[in-house]
Amino acid sequence: MLVLTLPDGSTREVAPGTPARDVVATIGERLLRAAIAVSVNGETLDLGTPLRTGGSFRVFTERDAESLAVLRHSGAHILATAVRRLRPDARIGFGPAIDDGFYYDFGVDKPFTPEDVEAFEAEMKKVIAEKYPFVREEIDRAEANKRFVDDPLKLERIADLGADEVISTYTDGPFIDLCRGPHVPDTSYLKHFKLLHTAGAYWRGDEKRPMLQRIYATAFWKKEDLDGYLFRIEEAKRRDHRVLGKTLDLFLFSQVSPGSAFWTERGTIIYNELTEFVRERQREHFLEIKTPLLYNKSLWETSGHWGKYRENMFLIHNKETEELDSSLKPMNCPSHYVLYSAKKHSYRELPKRFVTFDVLHRNELTGALSGLTRVRQFQQDDCHVFLMESQIAPEVQFLMDFILGYYETFGLTAKLKFATRPEVRVGDDAMWDRAEQALEAALKSTGKAYELKAGDGAFYGPKIDFDVEDSLGRAWQLGTIQLDYAAPERFDLQYTSEDNTAHRPVVIHRAVSGSFERFIAILIEHFAGAFPVWLSPEQVRVLPIADDLAPVAEEITKKMKAAGIRAHLDARSDTLNYRIREGEMMKVPYMAVVGKREAEAGTIAVRERGQGKKQEIVSVDAFIARVVDEVRTRALPLKVEAAG
RNA sequence: GCUGACGUAGCUCAAUUGGCAGAGCAGCUGAUUUGUAAUCAGCAGGUUGUGAGUUCGAUUCUCACCGUCAGCUCCA
Structure with a gap:
């Protein structure tokens, strides 16, 4: 029993x-x-x-997350059932549940068209209405080979199964699939679903194998959940930084330098405000340095990049030797080590924190490029800390506070991930024990929840990753704190200890924004382009109602500029409505309207972004004080425009 | 890099089966002087991503290249 x-x-x-x-x-x-x-x-x-x-x-x-995956997996079978009915020639591949839904891969001679997909969705509804039970059957190998004799992909999968594995099939009405399960009891359980898009996908992710046609879809238990998901997809499209970057005139890309952004005068303000903010926060405890962009390969040989990372580096041709023997830097670390090694260091100096905003180049595959989130040229807020092993715990805590405080400024919250020793690694177990313990102790001391990612650490040390969630609930891996025991060895880094002997420091790699490029992309989408005042390229737009008020408005604009506010005068002879519309579309946080009444009273009628007709009559001085204060405190917009 | 789709004015998009490339917005000029999300009129704007090819004729068909987008990890 x-x-x-x-x-x-x-x-x-x-x-x-x-x-x-x-x-x-x-x-x-x-x-x-x-x-x-x-x-x-x-x-x-x-x-x-x-x-x-x-x-x-x-x-x-239905309340358990696990059953949603079951439903979605059944959804994949229902999709395959429908596809097979309409396209009996389709060979079936895999059809798993994934994070946001499910997919199914089919081998077909011609890719599916959008019309095909619509027909599949309609056919799925029929399969659902027919309420076929999912019937599980356990069969032996010979039987399995017989049943899937027309499905080469399935036969291949059967051949891969271990001798002692149970081979099971699931049948729903006319469709049978080799499947481990589990499934919902019958097809009618799938009520709220949507086929999303198709894409090519290699059989088993191997580019040498045939390309299958994958259909992505999603499903939920409740209609509200499906609607909410579809709405978030739409909202994400509306907020797409590539679109907003164009309409708000922040940056652009050109064929002449794929993967590298051209920042407009407006976008550059955001970029500079961000770097200035980081610089300001780092002024007290960090040492900003600048190092070259171009290096001989000898540096990369020492660092190991020449062997492992050369594919991703931009190599430079040497006129004399006719060789590609130098490169633009793809990372800052080696150059920081060079600068550190240039002098003797006392234990009293440690921890020593080098920070850089240098430009980095990585030769990403063309197919990997995507807006500002995946670029070839970018800048990081990169830091390398040189410290004694005994200093790890307090240092990690210090860095964590620094990073979390940074995200708070933008109303972003981070989830922490603790990644421990991978199978392939350098250093002995005692070193890993110490490093992991120090990192985990620092994590615990913050009182924040964290997820353990066992085996996910870098080969040179354990790390803490910061996954930031934006206003649409999407996660982005931004910050990282990585312990590194390998680099100090490779670069023979040293410090002189109390007893006047040479010792090896430990290095911590720290990034906060990831890259400014990607971080700005996230901010654009997070704020839907409506930046906090301190980041807004244009903070105030001054609008005289009629031409004869332009001189007064100009004086007001000058006064604002003198107070350090990015104010612009819009005295064009277009109607007020027209100019207000343009200001709203450009997401200018404040518009200051100057009419006859205001001109006489020394006031302005302030219109706040997104607040419609609501206006506030205030004195110019009071308004200036308020904006200056918002910039100084880096205040967030009253409400970050939520999804909806 | 691989697969597929796409590339037309600054932007968003049209253009029957191959037959003189259009519209809205933006821009410029003028009129209008405006009280909280588009005033009116006129003008200008293009070697249709690049280069070959087929054709009397190519935005349209073919090929190559460049670029953009969706994927290429989530395992019956």
Whole structure:
């Protein structure tokens, strides 16, 4: 008999081979109706699966995240069912659930058209209405080869299965698929779904193998969730930094230098404000340096980049030797080590923190380039800390506070990930023990939740990654704190200790924004282009109502500029409505309207971005004081425009 | 890099089966003097991404190159 332990501690004894459904039935009638799948010892099984092992037993309903993956996986089968009906020639590949939905790969001679996809979606609705049960069957290898004789991709998969693995199939109506499961009980469970787009995908991700046609889709239990998801996709499109970058006139790209942004005078203000902000925050405890962009290959040989990273470096041709023997730097670290090594360092100087905003170049694959988020030329707020091993814990804590405080300025929250030793690594276990303990202790001391990513560390040391979530709930990996024991060896870094002997420092790599380029892309999307006042390229637009008020408006504009405000006069002879519309579309935070009444009273009518007709009559001086204060405190907009 | 789609005025987009390349916005000129999201009129704007080819004729068809976008990791 198998013994199953329920979450409340009670147990059930059942004969091996009993379907999970029968166990759920003993718990409760309502639960049985709500059940989607079960978990036995952490493995998700569907209700029809015969139980083989005992152990902890849980029932998943719609409320559990696990059952959404089950639904989506069933959605993939329903998609394949529909595709097979309309295109019997399609060979079936894989169809898993993914983070935001599911996909299915098909081998077809001609790619699917958007019309095909619409037809598939309509056909899926029929399959759902027909309410086919998902029937699991366990078969032997010979039988499996027979059943999938027309599906070469499946036969290949069967051949890869280990001798002791259970081979199972799932059938829903006319469609049978080799599948481990689990699945929802029948096709009618899929109610709210949407086919999203198609794309080519190599069979098993290998570019040497045939290209399949992948159909991406998503599904949810509730209509609201599906609608919300589709809305977020639309909202993300509306906020796309590549679109806003153009309409707000911030940056552009040109064929003459793919992957490298041209920053307009407006975008450059944002770029400079950000760097200035970082510079200001780093003034006290960091040492800003500048190092060359171009290096002989000898540096990259020392660092190891020449062997491992050359593909991604821009190499420079040497006229005399006819060789590609130098390169633009793709990272700052080696140049920082050179500068550090140029002098003897006392233990009293440590930790020593070098920071740089130097330009970096990485020769990314053309297909990888995407707006500002994946570029070939960029700047990081890059820091390398040289310190004694005993200083790791307080230093990590210091850096964490620094990074989290930075994100707070933008209303961004970060999730922390702690990545520990990977299988391939340098250094002995004792070193890794010390490093991981120091990092984890610092993490714990912040009191913040963090996720453990065992084995995900760099080969040279463990790290903490900062995943930042924007106003649409999308995660971006930005900051990082990485311990590095390998670089000090390679570069023979030293410091002189109290007893006058040479010692090896440890290096910490720290980035906060990731790159300014990518960070600005995230800010554009996060704020939907409506930047806080301190970052806005244009902070105030002054609008005289009629031409004869232009001189007064000009005086007001001058006064604002004298106070350091980025104010512009718009005295064009277009209507006020027209000029206001343009100011709103350019997301200028404040418009100061000057009419006859205001001119006489020394006031302005302030219109705040996104607040419509609501206006406020204030004195010019009071308004200037207010804007200057908002800039000084780097105040966030009253409400960051939420999705909607 | 690979697969697919796409590339037309500064921007967003049109252009039957191959037959003189258009519109809105932006720009310029003029009129209008405006009270909180588009005043009116006129003008100008292009070797249709680049280069070959097919054709009497190519934005349209073919090929190559450049670029953009979606993917190429989430395993029956």
